[in-house]
Amino acid sequence: xxxxxxxxxxxxxxxxxxxxxxxxxxxxxxxxxxxxxxxxxxxxxxxxxxxxxxxxxxxxxxxxxxxxxxxxxxxxxxxxxxxxxxxxxxxxxxxxxxxxxxxxxxxxxxxxxxxxxxxxxxxxxxxxxxxxxxxxxxxxxxxxxxxxxxxxxxxxxxxxxxxxxxxxxxxxxxxxxxxxxxxxxxxxxxxxxxxxxxxxxx
Amino acid sequence: xxxxxxxxxxxxxxxxxxxxxxxxxxxxxxxxxxxxxxxxxxxxxxxxxxxxxxxxxxxxxxxxxxxxxxxxxxxxxxxxxxxxxxxxxxxxxxxxxxxxxxxxxxxxxxxxxxxxxxxxxxxxxxxxxxxxxxxxxxxxxxxxxxxxxxxxxxxxxxxxxxxxxxxxxxxxxxxxxxxxxxxxxxxxxxxxxxxxxxxxxx
Numbered sequence: 001x002x003x004x005x006x007x008x009x010x011x012x013x014x015x016x017x018x019x020x021x022x023x024x025x026x027x028x029x030x031x032x033x034x035x036x037x038x039x040x041x042x043x044x045x046x047x048x049x050x051x052x053x054x055x056x057x058x059x060x061x062x063x064x065x066x067x068x069x070x071x072x073x074x075x076x077x078x079x080x081x082x083x084x085x086x087x088x089x090x091x092x093x094x095x096x097x098x099x100x101x102x103x104x105x106x107x108x109x110x111x112x113x114x115x116x117x118x119x120x121x122x123x124x125x126x127x128x129x130x131x132x133x134x135x136x137x138x139x140x141x142x143x144x145x146x147x148x149x150x151x152x153x154x155x156x157x158x159x160x161x162x163x164x165x166x167x168x169x170x171x172x173x174x175x176x177x178x179x180x181x182x183x184x185x186x187x188x189x190x191x192x193x194x195x196x197x198x199x200x201x202x
Numbered sequence: 203x204x205x206x207x208x209x210x211x212x213x214x215x216x217x218x219x220x221x222x223x224x225x226x227x228x229x230x231x232x233x234x235x236x237x238x239x240x241x242x243x244x245x246x247x248x249x250x251x252x253x254x255x256x257x258x259x260x261x262x263x264x265x266x267x268x269x270x271x272x273x274x275x276x277x278x279x280x281x282x283x284x285x286x287x288x289x290x291x292x293x294x295x296x297x298x299x300x301x302x303x304x305x306x307x308x309x310x311x312x313x314x315x316x317x318x319x320x321x322x323x324x325x326x327x328x329x330x331x332x333x334x335x336x337x338x339x340x341x342x343x344x345x346x347x348x349x350x351x352x353x354x355x356x357x358x359x360x361x362x363x364x365x366x367x368x369x370x371x372x373x374x375x376x377x378x379x380x381x382x383x384x385x386x387x388x389x390x391x392x393x394x395x396x397x398x399x400x401x402x403x404x
Contacts, residue, residue: 058293066282080265080269085266087261091261
């Protein structure tokens with residue numbers, strides 16, 4: 001990957017690491033992909049653009065799967081019913097898992113890393129309890145399917161990686177470890193070669 | 203549409219109305235589509251299934267676009283860059299617009315409709331202010347493109363319809379009306395024939 005892409009990467013936090021992971025899955029040159037995308041489109045209003053830049057990561061990962069299907073394994077299945085399942089669990093990641101996990105990652109990692117602050121224990125306890133309830137659903141699902149979308153690793157699993165990576169380095173790891181199917185899925189996902197390459201760039 | 207589908211519809215609230223809209227766009231038979239989908243997949247744990255049922259609506263609308271592209275106008279463009287833009291604004295709807303709009307719809311509509319309660323004015327004021335900031339971004343975007351994803355109506359616009367429909371019937375309508383491009387977009391979207399058919403079923 002180009003030097004310019006590494007420079008961009010310095011400013012990429014959290015879920016955006018998923019973009020790097022998918023580039024590695026697709027053996028893609030990062031700089032070209034970043035330039036191909038309509039980056040900045042939603043950021044017409046500088047006062048309000050920060051969240052749109054952040055949120056676009058899931059749109060970018062899905063775009064890359066559609067745009068470069070020949071570059072690597074199919075992270076979005078071509079079978080329409082299998083795709084419906086992957087899209088469903090992709091929504092669950094964005095709307096349920098990430099809502100709790102990103103707050104925990106902020107309290108337990110980014111707050112100290114970015115601002116030198118300390119975690120608010122009450123906020124951590126609240127969101128740990130909520131995330132545990134989400135993981136109860138994951139545990140049942142993963143007892144019947146190896147991955148969230150079905151029997152194959154997909155974009156629904158990949159989008160979890162950034163928050164998973166940070167949380168397993170915190171005391172919250174225990175709520176993953178205590179659910180055997182979640183724990184196995186988590187270990188499998190974090191050990192995948194494309195993610196290892198992202199970690200090596202951090 | 204079949205009687206059974208109408209029966210299901212009695213229990214469909216909020217964003218799930220978008221599923222009905224897309225079925226009308228695609229001139230689709232509702233019952234067969236509902237049965238085709240892996241409904242219930244994420245609901246293995248009955249204690250926790252309510253939110254997964256609710257959240258799946260966006261996965262279902264996207265699935266329908268992929269599964270039945272020949273049935274109606276292309277709500278997901280085939281051009282990859284155009285698709286990236288639509289996916290981006292679809293994420294913005296789910297992660298920003300809907301977070302505020304659904305809270306306002308609950309306070310101003312569902313709370314009275316479902317529980318006979320009254321709106322919490324402080325909650326309404328807080329989320330109205332936040333939604334107004336989101337609409338500031340929309341206003342700039344829609345001054346340059348007729349629709350959120352680009353020059354064509356897309357799934358990114360359609361997913362807004364359920365909350366738009368309820369909010370323009372409340373005092374919050376003023377934050378849409380005061381932004382001319384947002385107001386024009388809103389009027390256009392709510393007047394589309396497929397949505398009119400959904401409203402007729404309510």
